[in-house]
Amino acid sequence: MAEHVIKLPDVGEGVAEAELVEWHVKVGDLVREDMLLAAVMTDKATVEIPSPVHGEITWLGAEIGDVVAVGSPLIRLKVEGETAEEPSATEAPKAIEEPKPEPAAKAIDATEAKPAAPAVAPAAPAPKPAPANGRNHFPARSQLGAPRAEDEKPLASPAVRLRATEAGIDLRQVPGTGPAGRISHEDIDAFLARGPQAPTGAPGLARNTSVEDIKVVGLRRRIAEKMAVAKSRIPHITYVEEIDVTAVEDLRAALNKQKRPDQPKLTLLPFLMRAMVKAIADQPNVNAIFDDEAGVVHQYGGVHIGIATQTPGGLMVPVVRHAEARDIWDSAAELARLSDAARTGTATREELSGSTITITSLGAMGGVATTPVINHPEVSIVGVNKIMVRPVWDGTQFIPRKMMNLSSSFDHRVVDGWDAAVFIQRIKTLLETPALIFVEG
Amino acid sequence: MKDISCKLLVIGAGPGGYVCAIRAGQLGVDTVIVEMTKAGGTCLNIGCIPSKALIHAADEFEKALLAAEGKNTLGITLEAPKLDLAKTVSWKNGVVGRLNNGVVGLLKKAGVKIVHGRGRFRDGKTVEVETETGTQVIRAETVVIATGSAPMELPALPFGGPVISSTEALSLSKVPERLVVVGGGYIGLELGTAFAKFGSKVTVVEALPRILPQYDAELTRPVAKRLGELGIAVLTEAKAKGLSAKGDALVVETADGREQELPADKILVTVGRKPVMEGWGLEELDLDRAGKFLRIDSQCRTSMRGVYAIGDVTGEPMLAHRAMAQGEMVAEIVAGNRRSWDKRCIPAVCFTDPEVVSAGLSPEEARAHGHEIKVGQFPYTANARAMTMQGEAGFVRVVARADNHLVLGIQAVGQHVSELATAFGLAIEMGARLEDIAGTIHAHPTQGEAFQEAALKALGHALHI
Numbered sequence: 001m002a003e004h005v006i007k008l009p010d011v012g013e014g015v016a017e018a019e020l021v022e023w024h025v026k027v028g029d030l031v032r033e034d035m036l037l038a039a040v041m042t043d044k045a046t047v048e049i050p051s052p053v054h055g056e057i058t059w060l061g062a063e064i065g066d067v068v069a070v071g072s073p074l075i076r077l078k079v080e081g082e083t084a085e086e087p088s089a090t091e092a093p094k095a096i097e098e099p100k101p102e103p104a105a106k107a108i109d110a111t112e113a114k115p116a117a118p119a120v121a122p123a124a125p126a127p128k129p130a131p132a133n134g135r136n137h138f139p140a141r142s143q144l145g146a147p148r149a150e151d152e153k154p155l156a157s158p159a160v161r162l163r164a165t166e167a168g169i170d171l172r173q174v175p176g177t178g179p180a181g182r183i184s185h186e187d188i189d190a191f192l193a194r195g196p197q198a199p200t201g202a203p204g205l206a207r208n209t210s211v212e213d214i215k216v217v218g219l220r221r222r223i224a225e226k227m228a229v230a231k232s233r234i235p236h237i238t239y240v241e242e243i244d245v246t247a248v249e250d251l252r253a254a255l256n257k258q259k260r261p262d263q264p265k266l267t268l269l270p271f272l273m274r275a276m277v278k279a280i281a282d283q284p285n286v287n288a289i290f291d292d293e294a295g296v297v298h299q300y301g302g303v304h305i306g307i308a309t310q311t312p313g314g315l316m317v318p319v320v321r322h323a324e325a326r327d328i329w330d331s332a333a334e335l336a337r338l339s340d341a342a343r344t345g346t347a348t349r350e351e352l353s354g355s356t357i358t359i360t361s362l363g364a365m366g367g368v369a370t371t372p373v374i375n376h377p378e379v380s381i382v383g384v385n386k387i388m389v390r391p392v393w394d395g396t397q398f399i400p401r402k403m404m405n406l407s408s409s410f411d412h413r414v415v416d417g418w419d420a421a422v423f424i425q426r427i428k429t430l431l432e433t434p435a436l437i438f439v440e441g
Numbered sequence: 442m443k444d445i446s447c448k449l450l451v452i453g454a455g456p457g458g459y460v461c462a463i464r465a466g467q468l469g470v471d472t473v474i475v476e477m478t479k480a481g482g483t484c485l486n487i488g489c490i491p492s493k494a495l496i497h498a499a500d501e502f503e504k505a506l507l508a509a510e511g512k513n514t515l516g517i518t519l520e521a522p523k524l525d526l527a528k529t530v531s532w533k534n535g536v537v538g539r540l541n542n543g544v545v546g547l548l549k550k551a552g553v554k555i556v557h558g559r560g561r562f563r564d565g566k567t568v569e570v571e572t573e574t575g576t577q578v579i580r581a582e583t584v585v586i587a588t589g590s591a592p593m594e595l596p597a598l599p600f601g602g603p604v605i606s607s608t609e610a611l612s613l614s615k616v617p618e619r620l621v622v623v624g625g626g627y628i629g630l631e632l633g634t635a636f637a638k639f640g641s642k643v644t645v646v647e648a649l650p651r652i653l654p655q656y657d658a659e660l661t662r663p664v665a666k667r668l669g670e671l672g673i674a675v676l677t678e679a680k681a682k683g684l685s686a687k688g689d690a691l692v693v694e695t696a697d698g699r700e701q702e703l704p705a706d707k708i709l710v711t712v713g714r715k716p717v718m719e720g721w722g723l724e725e726l727d728l729d730r731a732g733k734f735l736r737i738d739s740q741c742r743t744s745m746r747g748v749y750a751i752g753d754v755t756g757e758p759m760l761a762h763r764a765m766a767q768g769e770m771v772a773e774i775v776a777g778n779r780r781s782w783d784k785r786c787i788p789a790v791c792f793t794d795p796e797v798v799s800a801g802l803s804p805e806e807a808r809a810h811g812h813e814i815k816v817g818q819f820p821y822t823a824n825a826r827a828m829t830m831q832g833e834a835g836f837v838r839v840v841a842r843a844d845n846h847l848v849l850g851i852q853a854v855g856q857h858v859s860e861l862a863t864a865f866g867l868a869i870e871m872g873a874r875l876e877d878i879a880g881t882i883h884a885h886p887t888q889g890e891a892f893q894e895a896a897l898k899a900l901g902h903a904l905h906i
Contacts, residue, residue: 158871166778166779179845180872
């Protein structure tokens, strides 16, 4: 038997550490070569760590949520090796190689400290990050709505009753954790700490006092950190303007109708992207990265548009690079490819970084107005709200128009309200008269 | 006479009233208490205390008699003991007198002003007291009615002549040769037993099928047995119809419908007590009633703002310790504290022979409340201390919920078991489970061990049976 140590591999250029987000195995598991052992997450991408060898896991070097340096030991395995220590030990790996050893074989192999698992089963899913110990410690009884049956007197010693009376607590509302549901001084403390509860007594409605602890790890932690940085460091100014998208929608419908089969279906976003490229040409300071520590705004010539995308794991921002060099079809194709990659988790690190301005859109869920959070360290984010048919006064009568709001936020440290307004007004003009998007010069 | 103004006025210095006044005084409330007779109320003057004194004297006399008759198995012999009931009563009065003075002293110590005389409401805030020196008007922000109760009379058998209430029975100067007790409740049985021990020929007439009807038959069986041993005749399902023509016998209608004359020198009527609702101006207040009692809420408030009522005038159980707890609570409320009645049990004790004590629910009551129960019962025949005191009759019984073993009720019958009321009450107020009682070391040898054993029995592993 020999020991094999798996170290955290270099998971990307310039990445020095990664966060462990998932274990696919546990100590005692038998693994085959190439079986996935763990998932680690870098700034943007999740990387799966496969096993290079056959063996039995003897040690796991990190817990979910730990940040592990590249090159540090992650897993130790017991593997079949030249340095066989004793005859009985060699039997164990044999068992590993048998696809389905009989349970009896396990019994014979009594000298082995850890009996071989019956088969090299697919790796068991790692335990869920939320441990059960965070659960509310009251007995199950107290979780059923009111702490006790309607006509039942609360059970408490006279001293506890006096304290409750003086504190204005109705003991019937207090769950008792003691034997037979007896209410203790500690229960009163807990009740006081929780504060007054919603009235109970509605028949059939039970109070759910359970608490599930969900560890904020992986992508969720990245999102949390990023949002906190953005909101704490950037003084946001949010500007909401309504746009008549009837014309652009008509154009989109016409283009979609006559598109070639190899062309992607157009959504509104490629039009917005094209309009932004044009508007940025007039208002270049919104397409920038603000290095506030160095006190430098990097104003980019190229327009790299981040597209905020909802994925099963959470919010991701794949980037359409050089939007200024893409026509409407190319923009649409790249957009579709990237959001798909982000959703399926196959987006590369490069595809998930380098944006200079961001679009956030929830489509039909877009609401009337939003207050988008700037994708730090960028300085602008354009939020797309839903399209609604609204009555619009055309000077003589109300006519139904497809209206859509843009809710956009800007870093007010480097973008003045005037500039923001000019930028959005330019986009409005372009989208309301879409021919302007395509007229050069 | 100059009017008195105060924060709190208590009408009646019985156990409820005087406790209320003392507690209010302790809390710095300007308090006045009005009492018509002597401080201490029924309990101290003509109830609990004097009856217990006489019962004790009767027990002592009975022991002496048995020793004289050669029935003492302890090796003690005596010759012809004699009873001078007048001296007994005077000793009893001495005890009562000391307690009267004690109550007055406590009231004074708490800074309570005592006004002697009959109080009468003029309105909800004003009471006139007829004192020896004239009418005293007292104005109070808050009034507590603690007027108590009085023995109930039978229409066919009004008090007077040979027909006496418990009050007179406690002050007889000689032992009646033949005593008929109408009413087989705890008062009648306590006094009837005492007089039987003093040498009376006692007959108990009870309208219901058995004595002590508020308790279950199992609990009262040792008492019934002892009554027989003492030569007390018990007529159940018998109705008192009135005095015989000559006035020397009680006419009763027996269970089979026949009329029978029970010769009697004294007829003690103990058919219950009624709240004192007259003579103090209730009609001026027009307070809501609950049956024949004053209606109160969980803070002892009556239907009139600023008027509280406590004790027997507010209903069953008419027990001194209930009144005391109410009085204490009301005083604290008047002093500005937040309080309400949250007691789990009011233990009740019968000083019969043997004694009966009950706290919480009996097995029947527990079942009626819809509880699945476990019952554990431990007999005094298996208790060493009971044997050494020649009191092997009776048992301790624990009633607990089957699901979580919460003790719902505890009953006992036996010699001196009244003292166990303390443990029983504490167990229930603290929310004890069978395991709590079973897991508490009970000193040996005591009668209280039967309590622990009864709990163990309910858990299925009593040790000494």
